[in-house]
Amino acid sequence: MSKWFRENAPVSARTLTEEFMRLKRGSVTRRHFLGVTGLGLAAAVLARQPGLFTSTAHAAEELGSTMSLATWPNYHDPATFEAFTAATGVAVEVNVFGSNEEMLAKLQAGGTGWDLFVPTNYTISTYASLGLIDPIDLAKVPNFDAATQNTRFTNEGTVDGKVFALPKNWGTTGIAFNSNEVKTPVTSWKAFFEVAMTEADGRAMVHDYQLTTIGNALVSLGHSFNSIKPEELAEAEELLIRVKPHLYAINSDYQPSMRATDAWMTMCWTNDGAQLNRDLPEIQFVLGTDGGEIWSDFYAVPKSAANKPAGYALLNFLMDPANAVREHIANGAPTTDSRVMSVLPAEVTGNKIVYPDEAALTPLEFGAAVTLTDPARAELMARFKSA
Numbered sequence: 001m002s003k004w005f006r007e008n009a010p011v012s013a014r015t016l017t018e019e020f021m022r023l024k025r026g027s028v029t030r031r032h033f034l035g036v037t038g039l040g041l042a043a044a045v046l047a048r049q050p051g052l053f054t055s056t057a058h059a060a061e062e063l064g065s066t067m068s069l070a071t072w073p074n075y076h077d078p079a080t081f082e083a084f085t086a087a088t089g090v091a092v093e094v095n096v097f098g099s100n101e102e103m104l105a106k107l108q109a110g111g112t113g114w115d116l117f118v119p120t121n122y123t124i125s126t127y128a129s130l131g132l133i134d135p136i137d138l139a140k141v142p143n144f145d146a147a148t149q150n151t152r153f154t155n156e157g158t159v160d161g162k163v164f165a166l167p168k169n170w171g172t173t174g175i176a177f178n179s180n181e182v183k184t185p186v187t188s189w190k191a192f193f194e195v196a197m198t199e200a201d202g203r204a205m206v207h208d209y210q211l212t213t214i215g216n217a218l219v220s221l222g223h224s225f226n227s228i229k230p231e232e233l234a235e236a237e238e239l240l241i242r243v244k245p246h247l248y249a250i251n252s253d254y255q256p257s258m259r260a261t262d263a264w265m266t267m268c269w270t271n272d273g274a275q276l277n278r279d280l281p282e283i284q285f286v287l288g289t290d291g292g293e294i295w296s297d298f299y300a301v302p303k304s305a306a307n308k309p310a311g312y313a314l315l316n317f318l319m320d321p322a323n324a325v326r327e328h329i330a331n332g333a334p335t336t337d338s339r340v341m342s343v344l345p346a347e348v349t350g351n352k353i354v355y356p357d358e359a360a361l362t363p364l365e366f367g368a369a370v371t372l373t374d375p376a377r378a379e380l381m382a383r384f385k386s387a
Contacts, residue, residue, distance in 0.1 A: 063090050067310035070095045070103060070117035072297070073253040074272055077330030084317050090310050098252030099209035100372060107132045107302060114302050115311035118168060121156040121296045122211075122367035128159040133300045135162040140312040143319035148338045153296040156366075165298035166315065169333040171270030172356065172364060173212050173293040176254075180282045181264040189220035189288040193239060195265065197246045204243075205266035207252045210381035211367055212267055212293060213240070219291040226368035233376055240384045250385060258283060274332030274353045285353045287360045294364040296336065 073096050081092040095114065097103050100123045106112050107127070119127060127133045138144065144166055157165040177186050177200075184199050186192055196204035206213045215225040217236040227233065244250075248263045255272055257263035259280065268276075273285030299318065301311050317323055321339040328335050328344060334354050335341050341349065349355055371377055 063088055063310045063313050064307050065089065066091045066093060067115040067307045067314060068093045068095060068113045069314065070097060070106075070112065070114045072097065072118060072269075074255055074275060075118070075331060075333075077327050079330070080318070080323060080327050083323065084314055087317070088310075088313055090313065092314065096253070098207070099211070101210060101378065104132075104372065107304070110304060112302060112304065113306060115305040115307045116299055116301060116314055118297050119165065119300050120367065121153075121298065122369050123372050124156050124165050124298060124300065125159050125369050126372050127300065128162075128164045132303055133164050134303050134305075134308075135164055136166060136301065137312070138163065141166065141316045141319055143316050143321075145337075145339065150336045150338070153336045156296070157298050165300040166319065167336040168297045168299055168318075169271075169328065169331070169335055170294070170296040171333045172287055172361070173216070173295065174268055174270070174273060174285050174287045175265065176258060176268035176273050176276055176283055176285050177265040178258070178261060178280075178282055179284050181261070186265065187286055187288070188290040189216045189292060190290055192265070192267075192288070193217070193220050193243055196243050200265045201246045203248050203262075203264035204246065205249050205251060205254045205257060205263045206240075206243075206247060207254075207267045208250050208385075209252050210377050211371055213250075213384070214377055214380060215367075215371075216267060216288070216292060219288060222290075225291055225293055225365040226371055228370060228374045228376060230376065233380055237380050237384065240380075241387050244384065244387055269333075270354060271331050271333035274351065277353055278332070287356060287364065289363065291363045291365065294361055294366055296366075297333075 067090055069092055071094060076094070081094070085091050097106075100120050103117060103119060104123065104126070108130070119133075124133075149167060150170075153170040154167045157163060157167060175186055175189075175192050177195075181203070182195060182200055184191070184195050186195055192204075206216075214233070214236055217239050218227050218232060219225050221232070221235050221239065223229075223232045223235070249257065251257070254263060254266040254268065255276060258266055258276055268285060270285075276283040277285055299315050301308060301315070305311050318327065321337065321343065324335065324337065324340045325343050328340060329348055332354060335344070352360075
């Protein structure tokens with residue numbers, strides 16, 4: 001953990017409460033309170049106090065005591081939710097998923113209980129067209145500033161002129177491998193599948209997620225990451241069926257296995273690659289020279305959300321740059337917000353895992369909306385997993 005993050009980490013809920021009570025008693029100055037607790041947290045706490053409220057996002061509606069977030073593995077700093085609870089009194093229940101298809105199925109089945117969730121860029125138009133998510137009421141998210149966002153990564157949050165999702169961060173899907181165990185250079189998806197069947201036999205992992213597992217198999221064969229052409233999908237299936245007996249697991253939560261060295265190589269998202277390399281430098285992260293995925297993730301409010309006021313309260317909290325910067329440092333995924341980028345430490349902005357050169361991004365493709373509901377890809381993945 002960096003010196004910057006240690007010195008700027010969120011205070012505990014107990015310390016935050018104690019300092020606030022000292023402020024209310026007049027024992028300390030507001031300057032002291034802001035300095036000890038951090039401006040973003042202090043503003044959120046002050047906003048919940050009668051007579052001190054400054055944002056309509058929380059004032060008009062009761063937030064309740066709990067809310068539910070659906071998100072991805074290893075994707076948040078638990079201290080973020082502790083700080084939100086300290087600021088609002090609302091506890092956050094975190095539900096973890098490994099694919100957008102799983103999220104879609106849950107939403108279509110109804111009764112998820114989610115008040116906020118984290119969909120990927122290519123899914124938002126489908127969620128909007130199916131009526132599964134609400135347009136975002138921007139008046140309830142005053143901490144969001146569209147002018148500070150990098151539209152390369154955020155445009156897909158808007159569908160038919162309406163904003164349906166606000167950006168969390170962007171990233172890539174690459175290859176993580178333990179260089180103490182895998183000596184063959186792994187610089188492409190073609191090499192990934194070859195090494196999975198040879199040097200890393202029994203030690204490689206692929207995602208439990210059709211977009212990336214099928215997409216990277218397609219790329220390794222010289223096809224588009226988003227292909228739905230029958231003949232190209234047939235080639236990808238043949239490769240995946242051939243590699244399956246050599247795999248350690250099909251699982252989107254691969255960090256535990258990589259850390260324990262049960263697995264030596266895996267398909268890997270940016271944030272996981274940064275976290276693994278930070279803690280275990282022998283685990284390297286590379287992007288495929290032959291292509292692969294670039295993505296952006298968003299926050300969206302399900303139409304079926306039971307506690308929308310709390311969902312909006314958390315969303316607004318997460319859009320505060322003072323909170324977002326801590327989240328990005330702990331999480332490891334790159335930001336879309338120039339306000340956050342300007343205060344991130346150089347050790348983060350200079351990390352090529354997190355912010356790769358443009359040349360490394362050029363071969364990558366954003367996921368296409370058609371892949372989310374394409375039956376051929378869904379059936380291919382089902383056959384692969386059951387083989």
